[in-house]
Amino acid sequence: MIVDERVLREDFVPGEVVHRHDEITHLSETLEPLLYGDRPETTFLFGPTGVGKTCLARYTLGQLREQLPEIRTVYINCWQEYTRFRVLYRVLEATGADIDIHRSTPKDELFQRLVRTDDQPIVVILDEVDQLEETEALYDLHRLRHVSLVLIANREEELFAQFDDRVRSRLRAGTRVKFDRYGTDELVSILEERASQGLEPGVVTDAQLRTIADDAAGDARVGIGVLRSAARRATREGVESVTDDIVAAAIPNARTAIRRETVEGLIEHQRVLYDVIADADEIEPSDLYEEYEQRVDDPKTTRTLRNYLTKMIHYDLIEAVGQKRGRSYRVLESDVRENGDAADE
Numbered sequence: 001m002i003v004d005e006r007v008l009r010e011d012f013v014p015g016e017v018v019h020r021h022d023e024i025t026h027l028s029e030t031l032e033p034l035l036y037g038d039r040p041e042t043t044f045l046f047g048p049t050g051v052g053k054t055c056l057a058r059y060t061l062g063q064l065r066e067q068l069p070e071i072r073t074v075y076i077n078c079w080q081e082y083t084r085f086r087v088l089y090r091v092l093e094a095t096g097a098d099i100d101i102h103r104s105t106p107k108d109e110l111f112q113r114l115v116r117t118d119d120q121p122i123v124v125i126l127d128e129v130d131q132l133e134e135t136e137a138l139y140d141l142h143r144l145r146h147v148s149l150v151l152i153a154n155r156e157e158e159l160f161a162q163f164d165d166r167v168r169s170r171l172r173a174g175t176r177v178k179f180d181r182y183g184t185d186e187l188v189s190i191l192e193e194r195a196s197q198g199l200e201p202g203v204v205t206d207a208q209l210r211t212i213a214d215d216a217a218g219d220a221r222v223g224i225g226v227l228r229s230a231a232r233r234a235t236r237e238g239v240e241s242v243t244d245d246i247v248a249a250a251i252p253n254a255r256t257a258i259r260r261e262t263v264e265g266l267i268e269h270q271r272v273l274y275d276v277i278a279d280a281d282e283i284e285p286s287d288l289y290e291e292y293e294q295r296v297d298d299p300k301t302t303r304t305l306r307n308y309l310t311k312m313i314h315y316d317l318i319e320a321v322g323q324k325r326g327r328s329y330r331v332l333e334s335d336v337r338e339n340g341d342a343a344d345e
């Protein structure tokens with residue numbers, strides 16, 4: 001059934017990125033000055049989850065490296081690496097200048113070392129940049145003439161709201177590439193491509209791929225997750241091809257598996273917030289903050305908490321119901337924290 005598991009994984013960078021021709025051209029043109037030894041503008045990739053921002057950034061930089069092998073590229077996911085120290089460290093690591101750096105090394109020392117790595121340009125992709133808590137890191141990187149930035153986030157307003165004036169004024173001028181959700185036909189062709197590379201021929205029908213694409217509502221991560229889940233289920237059941245019943249069962253299971261993975265990837269304080277909401281069924285912001293503060297030693301600011309909540313909404317973990325003063329939060333699926341079959345999907 002499955003001939004290449006890798007192709008069905010989320011972090012797989014396809015050899016061809018379909019339906020994003022304009023966005024690829026836009027990003028490649030923005031990075032083009034690197035070919036002539038100049039510094040490109042900062043590029044922002046904005047759009048909802050699962051629309052190919054990460055995939056396209058990695059793919060386009062891969063293409064650039066083919067033309068300019070000496071260029072150094074770094075991919076940093078700010079959901080995991082959210083401090084100034086970690087971001088600077090990861091860039092240093094890519095240049096090989098990270099020897100003898102310890103947790104206690106002052107951040108200014110990291111910055112000074114980066115200043116000395118200017119023999120070759122470096123392109124830094126900061127994914128989920130709206131999760132970066134110490135945005136001075138952006139100011140630092142922007143000051144380095146040999147560093148170019150590709151910043152990925154869901155929405156411009158939410159991202160800029162977190163910047164202080166200094167960072168905001170430095171980054172305001174960058175180029176924006178906006179991504180919309182995929183249409184069903186586009187998603188079908190992305191899935192067809194994955195199925196033809198990852199599965200034996202004929203194990204899934206076009207009609208089934210269309211059902212999956214329809215359900216995924218423009219989110220390629222969900223679509224690919226459902227395809228993977230259906231193929232694994234069919235393998236477990238020992239059948240030769242995916243049946244409609246298997247697809248129907250794979251749809252909710254794959255969504256649960258994606259949510260579970262996202263919940264597992266939450267950083268400590270986000271996880272506490274999530275748990276408070278899940279424990280309460282539905283909770284108003286003031287009660288939520290109060291309960292959160294009781295559960296942690298060193299609470300984050302309300303502004304940071306709001307940022308976490310927005311991110312969890314984007315990732316379909318929680319929803320906000322009601323407006324402004326009457327607003328409250330609840331989780332979208334209550335049993336995500338329990339272990340179940342979905343973990344193997």
Ligand SMILES: Nc1ncnc2c1ncn2[C@@H]1O[C@H](COP(=O)(O)OP(=O)(O)OP(=O)(O)O)[C@@H](O)[C@H]1O
Pocket residue numbers: 009010011012013014016017018019020047048049050051052053054055056190220221224
């Ligand atoms: N145009 C495309 N062609 C082929 N594969 C694609 C395309 N767009 C997205 N994908 C695949 O869909 C999955 C989700 O895409 P990706 O992670 O790039 O989305 P994203 O917009 O960065 O989402 P997030 O904001 O959640 O990180 C990946 O496995 C990616 O390879």
